[in-house]
């Protein structure tokens with residue numbers, strides 16, 4: 001998209017003088033359509049341009065050398081719907097950088113040097129392209145605010161797995177590209193595996209494992225749950241209390257048998273132990289089979305909910321195993 005190079009500029013703006021007369025166009029940029037469109041591609045910019053017209057709806061900054069996006073830098077551009085920062089060298093985006101961009105729908109950060117998803121992305125966002133960076137983890141908090149997100153491109157990054165429930169909070173999502181990441185085909189990837197199998201949206205499903213060694217170059221979806229995570233099929237639940245028992249009065253532990261299910265050979269009781277009597281307890285670890293969940297034990301309600309969902313997962317894996325041995 002280099003259609004506003006100087007030659008074209010003359011055509012678009014009738015004369016360079018007309019272009020200059022458009023109010024406060026950042027130097028070197030082109031601002032056709034009365035500043036609704038601000039084109040600053042390939043100008044060697046090292047930071048965001050100053051004096052971008054407040055009316056700007058599309059700001060295109062691809063192929064520059066921008067390294068940081070700071071809080072407040074874009075704050076006044078409340079009418080911005082499209083921001084293109086493709087192929088810069090952005091390493092960091094401050095948490096407040098997109099504050100005030102309440103109409104932003106399309107954000108392209110492809111081909112930068114990000115290692116995390118930007119925080120506090122506007123809820124208005126519909127299309128997010130962060131492909132070709134080195135994002136190594138998906139932050140659930142950042143993702144969960146994106147209630148309008150329809151297209152997510154996060155291919156060619158450094159993801160090793162996706163946290164449980166990552167995509168469950170994105171009701172409008174219809175297209176995701178996750179190819180070309182560093183998928184580790186072990187227990188932690190089961191959420192993604194099952195989500196892909198549910199096949200609810202248009203997406204590339206050719207995700208290759210990079211680890212463990214014996215599964216390298218295998219297609220994730222060609223593998224069985226058993227091959228990915230043998231332990232998940234043996235749900236044994238126990239609780240470890242991290243706090244020292246000496247400094248606390250003995251906890252009253254309420255124990256309930258939630259579900260008893262029949263394994264192929266032996267009876268496996270899936271048990272839940274919830275300690276709701278010790279408010280100073282910092283962490284409760286729950287190990288259903290291979291999973292480890294660390295939960296701040298501030299709110300017993302939370303623990304209970306979390307444990308339930310963990311156990312439900314364990315149960316359904318268990319069922320899967322029984323129906324497809």
Ligand SMILES: *[C@@H]1O[C@H](CO)[C@@H](O)[C@H](O)[C@H]1NC(C)=O
Pocket residue numbers: 054055056078079
């Ligand atoms: C933003 O858009 C609204 C609605 O189109 C318009 O009324 C307002 O003047 C615009 N703001 C600026 C600063 O141009």
Ligand SMILES: *[C@@H]1O[C@H](CO)[C@@H](O)[C@H](O)[C@H]1NC(C)=O
Pocket residue numbers: 155156177178179180203204
């Ligand atoms: C997903 O991204 C890869 C590059 O990593 C690209 O080749 C492929 O066409 C994309 N697939 C879709 C469905 O967009």
